[in-house]
Amino acid sequence: MIVALNGDESIRRLKGPSRPINSVEDRVRMLSALTSVDAVVVFHQDTPAEVIDLLQPDVLVKGADYAIENIVGGIIKKTQIA
Secondary structure (H helix, E strand, O other), X not given: OEEEEEOHHHHHHHHOOOOOOOOHHHHHHXXXXXXXXXXXXXXXXXXXXXXXXXXXXXXXXXXXXXXXXXXXXXXXXXXXXX
């Protein structure tokens, strides 16, 4: 499993100057310690669109408080073969 993680500046832009509570280094260290996590990728943009485009994951997981239409990479348009 690869975890894409917002960098500190990205979180500040999205959630305000008092965030993040834990530094990116601490968050990477914590996630990397999980046996189910193979790698952690930090992105500095406001969305993980570039990471998703690069990795093309089979499964994309976000919190339950996100609507599918608001998740970057959540809706995949498939080309129909006639």
